[in-house]
Amino acid sequence: MSGFAEQARLALRQWTADVDDAASRLPLAGGLFARRWRVLLVEPGRMRYRDGRGGETIIPSGMSPTEAGAGIAALNRSGPLVLRFASSLGFRRNARFPSAARAHLDDAARLALPRLSPLGAAETAHALERDTLREADGWIDVSLALVRRSDLDTALARADALGLKAFACDLARADIDAAPVCDLREGRRAPSAGHSAFRWVTGVAAVLFLVSAGMLLDTRFRLAPRLAAVETPAEIEASLQAAIRQARAKLAADPLTVALNDLSRRLPDGAYVTDISFDRGELRVSGLAWDAAATISALDSAPEFSNITFPSATVRDEATGRERFDLSMRHVAVQPEAGE
Template identity: 30%
Template sequence: MSLQTTIDFDPKRFWQWWSGELAFLLPPSLKRLLSDRSGCVIFSPDDHGFRIAFHRESGPGQTASWQLDANAADAYRQLKNANPELEKADCLLRLNPGQALQRRLFLPAAAQENLQQVVGFELDRYTPFNAEQAYFAASVLGKTEFGQIEVLLVLTPETLLDDYLARLQALGVQPAAVDFSQAPTIHPASAPRYTLLPEQFRPRPNTWVRAIHWSLNIILFLLLAAVLVWPVWQEGEAVDALKRQLKTLEKETTLIEAQQSEIDALREQTQRLIGIKSDAPSLVAVLNELSILLKDDTWLTHFQYAEKRLQIQGQSPAASSLIGVLEASRYFSNVSFVSPLTQDKATGRERFQISMDVAAVPVDAAPDAAENPEAENSDSAGEPPHE
């Protein structure tokens, strides 16, 4: 089957099949309660009258048969009195071989829309009769792989069928349909549906019964639709409710994420400030370190600190020795003179300008001279008194 294949769907046949399958599942007692039909009475004409076969509604295997004399007008009435279930049975006239014929035709698919007219127009090509001489019925059996339709054609001479119908009417029997024994329309249920009964002899449907039938069908369809649609509708409502909750949660999540971003930014700035503070030494500690390292005969005139770089200016009796003193400190590194040493004539001391890098000292670092003033005093005990 290709994607271009057209699906041939017959709603009427589908309904007949589906209702038959559902009815098969019902218990016989319940089927008799819900249905006014007891079965089907099949009349088959023979030389002595009619052979009758009764197929009960509860199953095709439950049958009964009788022989009916066509010349006895009250014969069928007496048979119905002896078998009351025949009163509610449908009547079917079934023609035997030699009384009808059948053929299988293959026609273009376009002929399906007006099948009866197409077959009637060319009936004399397929059979020895024309449309005025025979009653015929055409039923589509299916489609072939060549794009054609397979058609079952059944026909019988008008004079023959009219005679059988007249004999049945004399017995008080009005058949609902006429078929051919080699192409039965009942048992199996999948048999093709057709009738050779002329239009003027077909029973007129009861409008009230048809209205009830269609009303019940509509109710059944609505119930079926409700069974199929109601759960889907409920699931759709649940999905919509979840979507609304999800939107609310998304708004709350967006707000929380924005607050979290602000918190992260503040935390990052705080860490940066803490890092800057931890990397830079305290100026008080730097001044304390300088006051300890520089002797009393050395004083400062300028002090400039920026970006971990310290510059000092002052006077000292031995300024050249300050480089080694400052380099020995844990706070200072890269100590160097910025300008040459000069001597102040008024004081006799050397002017100096020194630049150095300042580093932070861990709290748990080893104690230096500032923490051991006695060592410093012992080192300076031999120094001459300051001027």
């Protein structure tokens, strides 16, 4: 089980490094995740501490940590540190692997180390410099950085004594202050520095997950019970009883008021009443309309009115251009239809 956990840890670390490396190369956003490194350069007989801002102090091998600490403290100490070996303390080998091994190049380099290192596999610290990787014709060519492991252990112990913790170890190249592309300590890609894109994305995803979970819980335990209470049969029954009471109140109202309300609802647009009389359900109406026949038809089809008669013929009013009508009918209050 421990072997599986170790493999999972290494896979996650490699995945994190791949994501961070890809994010640092983005055209615009890459600057947010760019690596910012200080350098502790290991040279024969001395070390040089470079703070990445142009400052440098030389630390001879015989200088005590206390003496060297003053020079280091005078320089900038923000950002991760790479322990870098001068070219004279290490060497490189060009390695070739089949393209099928692309996903496992670090393991392939470890297996090929006995034929690539003159020091022997146990005495060699190594790492692939992936920025040199070239692939063609089914083969991958890449540079392999190597240093003596005893030199690496000595340099790490010296850096620790100076109060400098290394985040990566590599072999110097043309640009002394460049970001590392590998880590000789574990034979892998250099760890992320600066702002990790993988951790940032993971944090944002965690926040969104917590917000979503909170909204679901709020809906489940607060909003859902309220909605259920609003939609209970008791509430629906109360609404129906209120509608029934309103209908009954209308039926119990003054007959003339009810008749006028029904008449105003049934008259078509453009028709209006100029004279009205009501006696025990008998209603006589005079008025004007653009189309008297349509007005009569609308009232005749209404359930509240019956026995419509025409005491006089319709004539056109010269002043308004409308037709004058004179109707007699009987009004009977009825239960209002749904939606009226």
